[in-house]
Amino acid sequence: MNMIEFRNVSKVYEDNTAALRNINLTIKKGEFVFLVGPSGSGKTTFIKLLIKEISVTTGNIFIAGRNICNLKVSRIPQLRRNIGYIFQDFKLLPNKTVFENIAFALEVIGKPGYVIKVQVPQVLKLVGLFSKMNSFPHQLSGGEQQRVSIARAFVNRPPILLADEPTGNIDPVTSDGIMKLLSRINLIGTTVAMATHDRSIVNSMRRRVVELEEGEIIRDQKRGVYGV
Amino acid sequence: MIFRPKYFFGETFSNLKRNFLMFFTAITTVAITLFMVGFFLVIVYDIQGILGSIKSQVEVAVYLKDNITDELRVYLENEIKSWDEISEVKYISKEQALENFKGEYEGSDILKEIQGNPLPASFELRLESPEKVDLVALRFIDKDGNYIEGVDDVIYGQSYVQKLFSIVAIVGTIAFLIIAVLLLATVVLIFNTIRLSIHARRKEIEVMKLVGATNWFVRIPFLFEGFFEGFVGSLISVIFLFILSNYFLIKGERAVVDTMHIKDLAIVGSNNVILYIYLGLVAVGGLIGIISSAFALKRYLEV
Numbered sequence A: 001m002n003m004i005e006f007r008n009v010s011k012v013y014e015d016n017t018a019a020l021r022n023i024n025l026t027i028k029k030g031e032f033v034f035l036v037g038p039s040g041s042g043k044t045t046f047i048k049l050l051i052k053e054i055s056v057t058t059g060n061i062f063i064a065g066r067n068i069c070n071l072k073v074s075r076i077p078q079l080r081r082n083i084g085y086i087f088q089d090f091k092l093l094p095n096k097t098v099f100e101n102i103a104f105a106l107e108v109i110g111k112p113g114y115v116i117k118v119q120v121p122q123v124l125k126l127v128g129l130f131s132k133m134n135s136f137p138h139q140l141s142g143g144e145q146q147r148v149s150i151a152r153a154f155v156n157r158p159p160i161l162l163a164d165e166p167t168g169n170i171d172p173v174t175s176d177g178i179m180k181l182l183s184r185i186n187l188i189g190t191t192v193a194m195a196t197h198d199r200s201i202v203n204s205m206r207r208r209v210v211e212l213e214e215g216e217i218i219r220d221q222k223r224g225v226y227g228v
Numbered sequence B: 001m002i003f004r005p006k007y008f009f010g011e012t013f014s015n016l017k018r019n020f021l022m023f024f025t026a027i028t029t030v031a032i033t034l035f036m037v038g039f040f041l042v043i044v045y046d047i048q049g050i051l052g053s054i055k056s057q058v059e060v061a062v063y064l065k066d067n068i069t070d071e072l073r074v075y076l077e078n079e080i081k082s083w084d085e086i087s088e089v090k091y092i093s094k095e096q097a098l099e100n101f102k103g104e105y106e107g108s109d110i111l112k113e114i115q116g117n118p119l120p121a122s123f124e125l126r127l128e129s130p131e132k133v134d135l136v137a138l139r140f141i142d143k144d145g146n147y148i149e150g151v152d153d154v155i156y157g158q159s160y161v162q163k164l165f166s167i168v169a170i171v172g173t174i175a176f177l178i179i180a181v182l183l184l185a186t187v188v189l190i191f192n193t194i195r196l197s198i199h200a201r202r203k204e205i206e207v208m209k210l211v212g213a214t215n216w217f218v219r220i221p222f223l224f225e226g227f228f229e230g231f232v233g234s235l236i237s238v239i240f241l242f243i244l245s246n247y248f249l250i251k252g253e254r255a256v257v258d259t260m261h262i263k264d265l266a267i268v269g270s271n272n273v274i275l276y277i278y279l280g281l282v283a284v285g286g287l288i289g290i291i292s293s294a295f296a297l298k299r300y301l302e303v
Helices: A043-050 A073-081 A098-108 A113-126 A142-154 A172-187 A199-205 B005-018 B020-055 B070-081 B094-104 B130-138 B158-199 B202-210 B215-260 B272-301
Strands: A002-012 A018-028 A032-036 A058-063 A083-086 A160-164 A191-195 A208-213 A216-221 B059-064 B086-092 B122-127 B151-155
Touching (some): A018 A191, A018 A216, A032 A172, A083 A142, A098 A113, B020 B272, B086 B094, B158 B202, B158 B272
Parallel strands (some): A032 A191
16 A cells, blocks of 8 residues: 655745655555655655645645645644654754653644553653653753654654654764664554665665655665665 | 643643743733823823813803892893703802801901992802803803893803813823824734744744644644733733822822812722723733734744
């Protein structure tokens, strides 16, 4: 089953810079895909289109068979609840504890308190931060903060997880831990798409690699490496 | 969307605690600006009240000739009573005029000098519409420019009455303009303060939107906060106004009233209107808070 499908998708920004040109791509359920390419090649645009933070200029995007391009604005929250999103800069709220940061994602979608009390500790165990539940983000290392951000993205068990340079602000050793975590999440059936610059991660993981350059796909390789 | 008061109130008050400085700024802004608006309203209302009560005391004294017959006097009295501008006619006989005079100058040497009764009888007229005092005075003059039969003299404070009316009109207009400008400044200041406090939390809003919060879900705690800031701020301004008008203005006015011997003067706080001013300020405060939040949020919700 196709989880994500891009059909003839182009994105031109208001200042006439083309971020994506005529992209055709399918990602199957349970796949793990790296999006690689230099800065400005369209990786972030690719991810932002999927959560409708921005809209396509032409073409169509299907998620689980549904065209999201003609989605009403009022249905966007529903779309985003099915997609976990991990940011390079974590985007944790500094004045909330680890627990609250994750609980927040559940409160926002209307989950009742007793569900939150069960699910948040569960996901914190998964990312190995159960003991830091009551810490504030500034008391954690970069790697730990990114794990909180992953926990927040995954706590609702979305079928799709998107990551935009999740290891961009983290040292290599810690990055390995993050990748192991994403692999585990992928193993239980979650479709993962990750934009990255990190050559060594891509080379060691040996997953599908889609390379973008100036908004076009120049390579789509199963079990690929970063550069040819 | 499911409405969950516990979440929204909890969110509002934990934000209150965590963003204390921002709340403090917003609340003091509301308190100070609305205090200025309220202070002006009270002062203006007060001045209008004083001028109004002086206005209502405008009297016309019609002095009668000593040789007037009873028939003519009764005829005149009934005639005056039938005029629309008149609210009250009081006849003061020669004897009563002397009594009044004696009462006012009790113990004075003047009394010893009086022989017989030199004072005339008179009508004291109170007017329904004090602005028409000129018209009323003219009715006592015939087409040749003399007083009508039986009337010796008509007295009212011509120049002072006219001045008073133009002062009332000018004060009213200026006050209205000042209050309008102050109110506008208040709205702009409160709006900017609330916008700053929302701007400081744009990241939070962005994250909420990206994890799938609906616009209303994001909006409601901010609207609560806006209302709370406006409400508390205006309450503080009302408390200060209350203290100011009750302990300073009234005392000051009493002193003025006592030294000037003005009777029945309207005094601040002696009227429900002041209460309406207070209630109005609180309502305006809460409303400005909510509306400012709603408008300030608009651009941050477009994620």
